[in-house]
Amino acid sequence: MVNDPTSQAIVTFDDVHLTYDGAREVLRGCDFTLRHGDFRFLTGPSGAGKTSLLKLIYAAHRQSSGRVEVFGHDLAEMPTADMPKLRRRIGVVFQEFRLLDHLTAFENVALPMRVLGISPNSYRDDVVELLSWVGLAHRIDAPPTVLSGGEKQRVALARALVSKPDLILADEPTGNVDPVMGEKIMRLLLELNRLGTAVIVATHDLGLVRGLKQPILRLKDGKTNLHAPIPDEAAKEPAE
């Protein structure tokens, strides 16, 4: 098993607690491991802490106690100067998109590559292909200000994928799109996962989760529990 990439932990949570403003404890002892090639749906009621958990992995928040390791690094020990390097390996699709209004859709998707100083010749085709794939070939020169919520969401998804990250964190990536596009986005994430990318998708949409046959990390009462995939015929959330 030495150097077996499938055994590599990408994310490890060890008794992780998170309290906002010293008052409400959102996470109350989360323990889980995400390994190379894993796909997990992260489910739980609104306000359960799904976005907060993803933000801890991305080092956008710091846990109150416990240990968060990403790519083998203890984030509490990691110098701030090393954070950009870690984040480059993570593709994020957060609910608030964070697109730049003065750039076109193409430029927004290309931005992570530009920031890395990569020559446009080596990513231009990938950006065009990704935008076509998410159904936005005709909007390539449009700024976010003229795009719908669903279109912005798809630009954000393309931007998260362009650098071919080792880990994708997607927060409700199908929240603003119609069911056909939602299914297409999920199939793309599954395909990337099959190619080796670890993926966590936070979602309320149990209709989408059902039938995709992926394990579920259920967040309830501040704790995570791993569940088997929901079978096609079942529409309910997994029982505790």
Ligand SMILES: Nc1ncnc2c1ncn2[C@@H]1O[C@H](COP(=O)(O)OP(=O)(O)OP(=O)(O)O)[C@@H](O)[C@H]1O
């Ligand atoms: N920066 C913050 N400061 C204070 N409280 C916060 C902050 N971010 C989130 N919260 C609170 O933490 C709780 C969990 O929020 P979070 O967004 O992580 O839940 P969620 O499961 O992603 O919810 P949803 O499914 O509605 O998006 C909520 O009660 C929220 O109000």
